[in-house]
Amino acid sequence: MAVRVQHEPFDFGAEANAFAAGRSDAGAVVTFTGIVRDLARGDLDRMEIEHYPGMTERALGGIEAEARARWDLRDCLIIHRFGTMVPGDMIMMVATASPHRADAFQAAEFLMDYLKSRAPFWKKEYTRDGALWVDSKDADEAALGRWAKG
């Protein structure tokens, strides 16, 4: 179980391998990786991600604890970068390990939905024409609804 908030790049493949290596207690490992996507018109120069030190770690830790309470997870990893990134750079990853593939998938989706709208990160996109803060999406907020407890 680990949460890392960092400026430096991370090696997705190495993290994924270390997470899954020799895991004979959990047959299912799911990863999600978020990558800086270029804009539709292909002119994204860079993205800057600001965060709220202290609250970020608390929020991610809380989201991870909630996932572990809801699903049968043997391990869970969240890595999220802040700072300057260019198209193709990896922003973040989550990984889940469970004996059941449905649990591994659902927990990873839950982590992503909460992380998108409840972890204090803000993205700003820089193009030749200027800079714009990325708007939150109604769809991201709506995605949280499916995890509401009955």
Added chain:
Amino acid sequence: MAVRVQHEPFDFGAEANAFAAGRSDAGAVVTFTGIVRDLARGDLDRMEIEHYPGMTERALGGIEAEARARWDLRDCLIIHRFGTMVPGDMIMMVATASPHRADAFQAAEFLMDYLKSRAPFWKKEYTRDGALWVDSKDADEAALGRWAKG
């Protein structure tokens, strides 16, 4: 887009990195990895996976094509091993890349559900007490139902 059916081990991390590297056309990459899980009583000596050469490649190719038709995927990878494996070994992986995280997740789950029950692989578990073919699970067959077209 690739389907590989092979006897040799694969390097999950290297495959995941190669799949995700520099992908500025798709911000979301999901992977699933299946690992040989030990038995509850901890005495799995090895697992042997038999497959139907020819049909396996056809079935996986068909499942991959169906996923690409249903979701906005920029890339898709399926690797499945056959032969002898021990607890902790990686059996297979799928990876999906999409501009939308919901598409990447759903396509990966779809690939897994179909692969579990529609690709011609059979697992046999060897313990000190003997060998047993793994039974198919009703839950796996049921999981296919959610992808039925309306």
Added chain:
Amino acid sequence: MIEILYFAWVRERIGLPKERLETSAATVADLVEELKAREERYAAAFADLTALRVAVDQELTEFDAPLDGVREVAFFPPMTGG
């Protein structure tokens, strides 16, 4: 001539992975009856068809599928990949 393939415990029960057969069976079900009549090991393997799956020319199908023009028929238990 049709090539018939067996996998997993069907292969073990019948005792061979494949064989070639001259048959006038019209459907997979007819072919199964023909095989069951041959020897006890076939009768044992095909005793419960609900526990079996069939592929014709490498496509999953049903036991009432016609065999006209078919080159390859495979019998096996439900699949357990992934």
Added chain:
Amino acid sequence: MIEILYFAWVRERIGLPKERLETSAATVADLVEELKAREERYAAAFADLTALRVAVDQELTEFDAPLDGVREVAFFPPMTGG
């Protein structure tokens, strides 16, 4: 003394990342009114509260949250992580 933090365009609009304030505001909403009354840049930043989120002592909360015993209040737009 309460520490007030601003992030993203709220920080840019107000022109600073954080400040310390002696306040008798009872709730976050009262604090917002007090800030808006200070200067135009605050009024501009807090013009539409539906576009803002607030965290009190690093927990997301609502604008009617009490400030009693609180050490840190943060204002920012909806989050866009992941």
